[in-house]
Amino acid sequence: MTETSFELHDKGMVVGLPEGQRYFNYYWLRDACQSCIDPQTRERVFDASELAQPPRATSAMVEGEVVVIGWADEAQASRVPLALLRDVAANGRGADPADLPRRLWFNDHLPRIARVSQDDVTGTEEGRARLARALIEDGIAIVTGMEKSEGSLPRLVNAIGPVTPSAEGLFFNVRVEIAPTNLAFTAGPLEMHTDLPGEETAPGVQFLHCLENTVEGGNSLFLDGAAVAEALREEDPEAFALLAGHDIPFFYRHDDWDYRAHQRVIETDVDGRVTGVTISQHLQDNMDLPQDLLDDYYPAFVKFIRMMKEDRFLLRFRSEAGNCVVFDNHRIVHGREGYVADSGSRHLRGCYTDRGALRSTYRVLAKKGFDGEAEIPARQAQG
Ligand SMILES: [Fe+2]
Numbered sequence: 214m215t216e217t218s219f220e221l222h223d224k225g226m227v228v229g230l231p232e233g234q235r236y237f238n239y240y241w242l243r244d245a246c247q248s249c250i251d252p253q254t255r256e257r258v259f260d261a262s263e264l265a266q267p268p269r270a271t272s273a274m275v276e277g278e279v280v281v282i283g284w285a286d287e288a289q290a291s292r293v294p295l296a297l298l299r300d301v302a303a304n305g306r307g308a309d310p311a312d313l314p315r316r317l318w319f320n321d322h323l324p325r326i327a328r329v330s331q332d333d334v335t336g337t338e339e340g341r342a343r344l345a346r347a348l349i350e351d352g353i354a355i356v357t358g359m360e361k362s363e364g365s366l367p368r369l370v371n372a373i374g375p376v377t378p379s380a381e382g383l384f385f386n387v388r389v390e391i392a393p394t395n396l397a398f399t400a401g402p403l404e405m406h407t408d409l410p411g412e413e414t415a416p417g418v419q420f421l422h423c424l425e426n427t428v429e430g431g432n433s434l435f436l437d438g439a440a441v442a443e444a445l446r447e448e449d450p451e452a453f454a455l456l457a458g459h460d461i462p463f464f465y466r467h468d469d470w471d472y473r474a475h476q477r478v479i480e481t482d483v484d485g486r487v488t489g490v491t492i493s494q495h496l497q498d499n500m501d502l503p504q505d506l507l508d509d510y511y512p513a514f515v516k517f518i519r520m521m522k523e524d525r526f527l528l529r530f531r532s533e534a535g536n537c538v539v540f541d542n543h544r545i546v547h548g549r550e551g552y553v554a555d556s557g558s559r560h561l562r563g564c565y566t567d568r569g570a571l572r573s574t575y576r577v578l579a580k581k582g583f584d585g586e587a588e589i590p591a592r593q594a595q596g
Contacts, residue, residue, distance in 0.1 A: 217280070217295070219273040226270055228280070232302035239268040242282055246291035310579035311572035315487075315544075316350045317440035320527050327354040329589060331365070331537070335372045338583045344539065345373060345575035346585030348418060352437060352541040359422055359537050366422045366562055369537060374570025379409055379416055380470050387421070387561040389554050394467045396495050400554035405434065405521045405546045406493035408565075411465035411472040415491060416565035419542045423532040427557030434548040435540065436526040438490030442479045444526075445517055446487075452513035457481050459510060462498035463491070473498065478517065480543065489543030492518070521546060532561060541568065 218229030225238040240261055243249075249259035265286060272283035275295060282291045300308045318325070327347030333340025334356055347354035359365050366384065370376050376383050381394075390398040397403055409415050421433075446453040460475035476491040502510055520526070529550075532538065540547065542565065552559060578585065 217275045221270050221273065223269065224267070226273060228273075228298055228302075230299055230302050232299060235298070235302040237298065237301075239270055242270070242293055243268040243284070243291055245293045245297060246282075247279075247294065248289070248292070309576070310584070311349060311575045313346065313349050315352070315439055317443060318351060318437045318528075319440060320436075320525055322351075322437075322528055323530060325351075327351065328357050329354065330358040331356050331360060331369055332358060333589050335368055337589075338578055338581060339585070339587075340589055341372050342575065342578040342583035342585030343587075343589055344585070345571055345578065348373075348539060348541060348571055349575060352439070352544040353435060354539050356537040356539060357535065359535050361424060361535070366420060366537070366564060369422075370420055370564055370566050373418065373539075373574050374566035377416060377565045377567050379412060379565060380465055380467075380472060384562060384564045387563060388559060397549075400428075400431075400552050400559075402551035403549040404494055405436065405518075405548040406495065407438070407489075407491050407546055408493075408542050409465055409472075409496070410463035410476045410491045410493050411474050411496050411498075413472075413474050415474075415476065416542045417568035418539065418566045418571050419547075420537055420539050420564050420566070421532070422537040422562045423534050423560075424562055425534050425558045425560040426532050428552040428554070428559045429556040430550055431531075431552030431559055432529050432550045433532050433538065434550065435528045435530075435538075436521060436546050438492070438521075438544050438546045439487045441517070441520050441526050441546075442487045442490055445479075445520060449513070449516060451509075452516050453479065455510050455513040456517055457487075459502055459506070461510075461514075462501055463493060463496050464498045465496055478514065489541065490546060491543065492521070492546055494518070532559075543568065 220227040225236055227234050227236050244259065244261055249257055251258045269285040270282050271285050274281055278295050279292045280295055280298065282293065284291065297307055300306070327343060329340050329344045334344050344354050344356065356369060359369070367376065387397050389400050393399050407415065408419060442453065457477060457479040460477050462473060462475050465472040478491055479487060480489040480491065482488045500507055575585070
């Protein structure tokens with residue numbers, strides 16, 4: 214590596230790195246000192262507001278993998294990992310093993326959906342990492358060989374994160390009900406949607422464990438909402454900007470609940486990358502954007518929904534008993550073809566965990582060396 218150079222200024226310094234010359238603010242450098250983090254709790258124990266004067270560096274040098282900075286008003290020098298400066302220089306932020314690029318997918322994705330057995334997910338770190346990575350990159354995976362018991366689904370979910378409750382409680386059953394609270398609990402077709410956008414924070418990762426499926430019809434439908442959103446950006450940037458720029462209202466109402474929340478149909482991050490979508494016509498409230506804005510918003514909205522019905526995006530497969538489909542509820546849009554209610558039984562059991570928990574699980578595994586990239590080697594015969 215070429216020599217690191219330092220040019221000290223009043224409020225910050227320019228550091229010459231292999232990535233180029235980069236400016237770093239002194240407060241930021243003081244806060245990034247390794248001593249600011251308590252080794253026991255791993256929480257920040259330094260309070261920049263306690264400094265009598267704004268920090269001003271008087272010296273900077275590299276010592277091994279660390280930049281040592283001397284301060285005008287403090288006896289103690291700061292030690293900042295060089296790797297952190299290089300990550301910030303390259304990406305604007307520290308490294309995050311869970312910041313994996315989304316792999317957009319289309320209607321031919323079925324053979325490439327990651328499949329991991331329940332035993333591998335719950336019993337091995339490589340299995341858990343494989344599932345977590347697939348959920349971050351593809352937004353969908355199938356867990357096979359699910360044990361048929363009450364405890365089976367909780368055992369699987371807890372390997373990724375704690376179960377997060379919804380209006381239905383911790384777990385819900387998708388089957389025909391006499392007095393359904395949701396269209397999902399009927400035998401009718403279910404239009405493409407993400408779950409429960411009426412909740413302030415819509416559920417993150419959804420698990421659907423198929424316990425039984427002997428009915429005629431009832432194929433499960435999935436699409437990658439991020440792929441559709443990117444296609445919309447390509448084909449109609451103005452429509453994309455409208456859907457990514459305005460919140461619209463959703464609800465979830467029944468006798469004992471009345472949830473309401475506003476969501477953006479296309480979600481983007483600070484870098485403008487599509488992170489997900491929120492769509493649910495059966496839980497969409499009356500639009501409350503200004504009426505003249507709706508002259509433009511509605512055509513964009515309708516165009517996006519029509520795109521979601523296009524064959525190029527739509528994956529269609531039959532849920533099989535013993536499998537659990539796991540997907541990112543903020544990215545993967547799902548639905549169901551109608552089925553003949555008295556042709557057999559169809560019973561899915563579902564629950565959610567948080568997307569932050571998923572990424573946390575993945576980071577912990579990645580730090581231990583399990584990056585989840587490789588296929589799991591075949592073990593002894595199992596479901
Ligand atoms: Fe759903």
